[in-house]
Amino acid sequence: MGSKNNASYNDQAHFSELGRRIEAPPIAWLMEQKLKHPDLISLAAGFTDSPSLPVKEVQTIFAKITKSNKRAMECLQYGVGAGRDQLRQQTAEQVAGLDVSAPEGPCYKPDRVIITHGSQQFLYLLTEALCDENDIVLVEAPSYFVYLGILQSFDTKTRSVPMDSDGMNLESLKKTLEELRQSGEIRKVKMLYLVSYFQNPTGISTSLEKKKAILRLVKSYEKHAGHPIYILEDAAYRELKFPDTPETPSMLTLPGARQRVIYSGTYSKSFATGIRIGFALLPSPLRTVVMRIKGNHDFGTANLLQSILEEALDSGLYQSHLNRLQSRYQSKARHMQKCIQRSFPDEIEWAGPAGGLYFWAKAPKNISTGPRSPLFKKALKERVMYVPGVYTYAKDLNTHDCDNAMRISFGNASLEDIRQGIERLGSALNAQCSRKK
Amino acid sequence: MGSKNNASYNDQAHFSELGRRIEAPPIAWLMEQKLKHPDLISLAAGFTDSPSLPVKEVQTIFAKITKSNKRAMECLQYGVGAGRDQLRQQTAEQVAGLDVSAPEGPCYKPDRVIITHGSQQFLYLLTEALCDENDIVLVEAPSYFVYLGILQSFDTKTRSVPMDSDGMNLESLKKTLEELRQSGEIRKVKMLYLVSYFQNPTGISTSLEKKKAILRLVKSYEKHAGHPIYILEDAAYRELKFPDTPETPSMLTLPGARQRVIYSGTYSKSFATGIRIGFALLPSPLRTVVMRIKGNHDFGTANLLQSILEEALDSGLYQSHLNRLQSRYQSKARHMQKCIQRSFPDEIEWAGPAGGLYFWAKAPKNISTGPRSPLFKKALKERVMYVPGVYTYAKDLNTHDCDNAMRISFGNASLEDIRQGIERLGSALNAQCSRKK
Structure with a gap:
């Protein structure tokens, strides 16, 4: 029973297919750095x-x-799998409100809502409900890298569709x-x-x-698919729009x-x-099946957290906090x-966002931004870190074609850290750009 | 795009294998009743x-x-996938304390701990990491029915081992x-x-x-298996022992x-x-892989909940509450x-537990306790409900052999409801027993 005996087994060979397949998330490596x-x-x-976390608000609510x-x-007892009735009602109204639709519209009924332990959990549950290995999900190029990781772990394939400044390129999607x-x-x-x-x-x-156009186009291929092709609209950043940005209706x-x-x-x-x-x-x-799977994950999101949100929404503290945020x-x-x-040197392409937490910057094609690139190493040396763009592209693409971008977040950094961080990143970029000239 | 077109697709045929396979949980049916x-x-x-929920305690802690x-x-910000450092440390010490072992024992190191959204989530993650369809998990007969549901959804097979009054029957396990x-x-x-x-x-x-004996026996078959055979000791009810019950060390x-x-x-x-x-x-x-999968589920259990537990453990409020509980x-x-x-009529076999939330009662073999049985219907008519034993046996068993038991919980019911509930259940049982004589 000693370690000798244990060592004779390959550490991973007896794991499930998913267990053997799942890769270390890029984020873990970044956190190590x-x-x-x-x-x-x-x-x-x-x-x-x-x-800007709502400390006072949560105290009042609690x-x-x-x-x-x-x-x-009630807050401290088990709840039900779908989530608390009131929170589902409020959520239906909240989304309908953003869409300027009547909450009694057929899409905004509380019995279509499920409450999850973060929206990440929902992405997982839904993918479990729909996708087997070798099934295909169409994704934006680039896309949310944790979701790409879920698909990879299920051995579900991707087809990447490049983006224009207003979303997927329709010609590419059609092709x-x-x-x-x-x-x-x-x-x-x-x-x-x-x-x-x-x-x-x-x-x-x-x-x-x-x-x-996307909904119409995808719909038109359903007869060939022989089944529905769903569109998962992940609106995680929707409420983080800047005050000046007009609201766009959802699908x-x-x-x-x-x-x-x-x-x-x-x-x-x-x-x-x-x-x-x-x-x-x-x-x-689909909701029925997602709820069954959630019943196996956790039979319901923690009631205390749901109750806090209910009260935040009900009291108006959610909205006033959000306005400030x-x-x-x-x-x-x-x-x-x-x-x-x-x-930043002139060679770097970037555009300011109208909401969310990220800038996206592109270096010239001949400058890699990858985790082993001279630029990334130089940036670390300057004591600044970004997310290499290559992490955000699905595996159906040639890495070489998506190796020159960076995600730069202003979410957590202080104003001073943003100033210094961008200055340091600028130095690293300037050094790389001038070397490649 | 109308409902006609939608109706032409079989509702479930395009779901994943898991999505098509997963069954409605028995608990949903009971809640409907x-x-x-x-x-x-x-x-x-x-x-x-x-x-007895710790309202005052949670107020103080908050x-x-x-x-x-x-x-x-910190409480209101994202955390890390494995769980908060302090809570992992406390958890290692807590379990070591129950086992009367030094926390520095090799099994009780914080870097072996993972914090999850309820232990249910852990059961799911672990099974994802280890089990494919047609893999086999040995289970007690009867066992925790939600876990049996997880295995069913993965198409992982079970082998049921009957229990004696002190755990699995070793002869049956060996056989x-x-x-x-x-x-x-x-x-x-x-x-x-x-x-x-x-x-x-x-x-x-x-x-x-x-x-x-179980660990030794299972170990002795590893050479035949060609890989480790793990033992998952689910100690969910361990701390709900009654004050008079002696502590049993874990595996x-x-x-x-x-x-x-x-x-x-x-x-x-x-x-x-x-x-x-x-x-x-x-x-x-195994922990590494479980953590990767958890990263895809939710990248970490809500920090606020973890912080509450940390403080509960640290302040002693956890222990004082538990003593009262x-x-x-x-x-x-x-x-x-x-x-x-x-x-209850004399024909019913039962034994009082030394902890936990449940009584287990067995009717004579010829009296079914199942959800469609005359007894269950009679009990509903008397306005009382129990968990039919058949839900708690894995599918490798013949339903007929496990259709005469009931799980009866004293967890949530008030003293008065327990009195009335048992009286009503007694009437239903008496009616069935006298009819079968």
């Missing part, structure tokens, strides 16, 4: 702004929800669908995944026109959305990331933009 | 005792952890392993699952002698446990089920026992 270099300024983390013993006991139809693989296509607001990593939002507002569009969102980023509450609105047969992120983004203008 | 009959006394729910702005912000060796299926055996303290549903605890105390025993536990049942914090201690290669459940169990003695 941060631990190795504690004086590093991380513009990599997708963390939210700490000083006092309120535990004032009556009956309500307090991809057409190729899939011709090869017969269209039968394997289960879903199109869209991070439609201030996308992680690019900051790009999908316009309503594009949403319409739920479109005709034919009810049976095809799955909308996911979160209260974590817009309120407090330590209170992990996500949600989704989705068609009924939107202004705060806007000013941080403007600050970062000024710093970038001052420090 | 409760909704249909609001005046029903449910002795079915595994909910914990509401009046005030403390949000007093300093720095600490409050099962031997059969598996002879058929070659031993290579498919990944794990033995043991609910070792006040088991759900039987209330049985596994003795230390049995634990030793972590046994030689050779470090690489083979996976220990899972929870703070939810012992503190507050609305604060869902579970944990596990497990060997390192243990006494409370003991008195509820004694009350239920008296009621059962008064109301």
Whole structure:
């Protein structure tokens, strides 16, 4: 029974296929770098702004929800798998409100809502419900890298569609669908995944026109697929729009959305990331299965967290906090933009976002931004870190074609860290650009 | 795009294998009955005792952890996948304390701990990491029905081993392993699952002698399996022992446990089920993979909940609450026992538990307790509900052989509801027993 005996087994060979297949997340490696270099300024983390976390609000809310013993006991007891009735009702209204639709619209019914332990959990549950190995999900190029990791772990394949400044390039989407139809693989296509607001990593939002065109186009291939092709609209960053940015309706507002569009969102980023509450609105047969799987994961998101959100929404503290947060992120983004203008060489392409947490910058094609690139090493030496763009592209692409971008976050860094961080990154970029001239 | 077009697709055919396979949980059906009959006394729910939920304690804790702005912000921000350092340290010490082992023992190191969204999440993650379809998990007969549901959803097979009053019957376990060796299926055996303290549903605890024998026996088949066969010791009810019950060491105390025993536990049942914090201690290669999968589920359990538990453990409020809770459940169990003695016919076999939340009662073989049985219907008519035993047996068994038991919970019901509920159940049982004579 000693370690000799144990050592005779290959460590991983007896794990499940998923267990053997799943890769270390890029984020783990980035966090290691941060631990190795504690004086590093991380513009990599997708963390939210700490000083603006709603401490006072949560204190007020907590006092309120535990004032009556009956309500307090409810918060501390098990709940039900779908989530608390009131929070589902509020969530349906919240999304309908953003969409300026009547909450009684068919897409915004509380019985289409599920509450999850962060919206990440929903992405997982849904993918479990729909996707087997070798099934296909259409994704934006680039896309949210943790979602790409989920697909990789399930051995579900991707088809990447490049993006314009207002969302997926329709010609490319059409070409991809057409190729899939011709090869017969269209039968394997289960879903199109869209991070439609201030996308992680690019900051790009999908316009309503594009949403319409995408839904129409995908629908037109269903007869070839022989089954529904869903669109997962991941609206995680929707409420982090800057105050000046106009609201874009979600795909739920479109005709034919009810049976095809799955909308996911979160209260974590817009309120407090330590209170992990996500949600989704989705068609009924799929919701039933997602709820069954969630019953096996955890039979319901922690009631205390749900109760806090209910009261936050009900009291107006959620909205007042959000208003402040939107202004705060806007000013941080403007600050970062000024710093970038001052420090980045002209060769770097970038655009300021209208919401969310990220800038996306592209170096010339001949400058790699990858984790082993001279640029990344130089940046570490300058004590600054970004997310290498290559992490955000799915594996169906040639790495070489997506190795020159960076995600730079203003979410968690202080104004001073943004200033210094961008200055340091500017030095690293200037050094690399001048070397390549 | 209308409903006509949608209706032309079979609702489920395009789901994943898991999505098509997963069954509605029995608990959903039981909850439906409760909704249909609001005046029903449910002795079915595994909910914990509401009046003893730690409302005052959580208020004190919350005030403390949000007093300093720095600490409050930490609670409300993202954390790390493995769980908070302090909580992992405390958890290692807590389990070592129950085992009366030095926390520096090799099994009780914080870097073997993972914090999860309830221990249910851990059961899921571990099974994802280890089990494919047609792999085999050895289970107790009966066993925890939600875990059996997880295995069913993965198409992982079970081999049921009957129980004695001190845990698995060793002769049967040996016979099962031997059969598996002879058929070659031993290579498919990944794990033995043991609910070792006040088991759900039987209330049985596994003795230390049995634990030793089980570990030794399973180990001896590893050479045939060609890989480790893990033992998952689910200790969810361990801390709900009655004050008079002596502590039984876990399998972590046994030689050779470090690489083979996976220990899972929870703070939810012992503190507050609305604060869902579970944990596990497990060997390192497996933990790495479980953490990767958790990164895809939710990248870390809500920091606020973890912080509450940290403070509860640190301040002693956890332990003082638990002491009261243990006494409370003991008195509820004694009350239920008296009621059962008064109301149940002699033909019903049952034994009082020494901890946990459940009584397990067996009717004569010719009286079915199943959800469609005359007894269950009669009980509903009398406005009382129990968990039919058949739900708690894995599918490798013949339903007929496990159709005469009931799980009866004293967890959530009030003393008065226990009295009335058992009286009503007694009437139903008496009616059935006298009819069958």
